Amino acid sequence: MLLLLVANLIILPVAISFFNDDLSTRWIAFNCLSDTIFLVDIVVNFRTGIMQQDNAEQVILDPKLIARHYLRTWFFLDLISSIPLDYIFLIFNQFQDYGDSFQILHAGRALRILRLAKLLSLVRLLRLSRLVRYVSQWEEVYILQNLQKKRTERRGRLSSDINKFKSTKSNLIFKFLNMASVFMRIFNLICMMLLIGHWSGCLQFLVPMLQGFPANSWVAINELQVKQRNVTHLISSSRAVISA
Numbered sequence: 001m002l003l004l005l006v007a008n009l010i011i012l013p014v015a016i017s018f019f020n021d022d023l024s025t026r027w028i029a030f031n032c033l034s035d036t037i038f039l040v041d042i043v044v045n046f047r048t049g050i051m052q053q054d055n056a057e058q059v060i061l062d063p064k065l066i067a068r069h070y071l072r073t074w075f076f077l078d079l080i081s082s083i084p085l086d087y088i089f090l091i092f093n094q095f096q097d098y099g100d101s102f103q104i105l106h107a108g109r110a111l112r113i114l115r116l117a118k119l120l121s122l123v124r125l126l127r128l129s130r131l132v133r134y135v136s137q138w139e140e141v142y143i144l145q146n147l148q149k150k151r152t153e154r155r156g157r158l159s160s161d162i163n164k165f166k167s168t169k170s171n172l173i174f175k176f177l178n179m180a181s182v183f184m185r186i187f188n189l190i191c192m193m194l195l196i197g198h199w200s201g202c203l204q205f206l207v208p209m210l211q212g213f214p215a216n217s218w219v220a221i222n223e224l225q226v227k228q229r230n231v232t233h234l235i236s237s238s239r240a241v242i243s244a
Contacts, residue, residue, distance in 0.1 A: 001037070001041065002134065004034060004037060005130055005131055005134075006131070008034055008124060008127055009125065009127065009131065009195060010195075010198065011030075012121070012124055012125060013122075013125070013198065013199050013206075014229075014233065015027060016118050016121055016122065016202070017202040017203070017205045017209065017236075018205065018232060018233060019229070028087070031084060031087070031121075034124075035082055035083070035124075038081070038082040038130075041078070041082075041130075042075070042078050042079060042082060045070050045074070045075075046063070046066060046070060047063065047066065048066065049061045049066065050065075050069055074130075077129040078129070080123060080126055081124055081125070081126035081127045081129070082127075085120040085121075085123055086117040086118070087117075089113075089116065089120055090114075090117050093113055115210050118206075118210070119210070125199070135188055138184070197240060197241055198237065200237070200240035200241075201233060201237030201239070201240040201241075202233070202236065203240070204218075204236040204237075204240050205219060205224070205232060205233075205236045208220070213225050218239070222235070224236075
């Protein structure tokens with residue numbers, strides 16, 4: 001689930017910005033599979049226990065309380081990011097123009113519709129909220145482990161010399177967990193910065209592409225629309241970092 005989420009956050013901006021054949025069978029299958037899995041995850045979240053904010057050692061398992069909490073927090077973002085709005089929009093327009101023998105894909109209006117579909121597919125990037133939630137859940141687990149270690153230390157103070165050795169060992173584990181938590185937060189921050197830079201680079205190319213690469217755009221001036229995708233992505237990302 002986490003790997004699929006990371007893949008979506010990385011692949012989707014690249015496919016939307018630099019690939020024109022994003023209606024291919026493989027791309028549609030990937031999006032449909034991802035949307036289905038994330039929709040199933042919404043159902044699972046209604047049955048997943050949550051920790052109490054005032055007491056991290058107690059987990060709420062009441063389905064009504066879980067559903068109420070989920071509806072008030074992440075449900076809307078999860079639902080919007082899981083619905084294939086772009087494909088629904090395309091299907092609706094195809095049925096609307098059914099009398100024209102599907103000439104929608106060959107007319108000038110089709111180009112505008114496909115560009116709008118690309119914008120609608122950006123809604124899937126709201127799945128970043130799931131990644132934020134997973135990170136916060138890891139921090140909750142870490143806090144719970146720290147509480148358990150502190151309780152063990154308090155009990156060890158009232159024990160014999162054998163338990164003093166265990167308390168020393170527990171202190172070492174506690175320090176290791178603190179260091180691991182610091183490194184994990186730094187790693188998460190670096191990954192988030194790289195992800196934002198990746199999105200900014202894709203956006204640098206996406207905006208001129210949606211406008212049809214006007215002659216005064218930086219993409220047309222540098223003739224990037226005819227270069228390889230990896231070169232274009234590298235230049236766009238560099239431009240995003242420099243202009244940030």
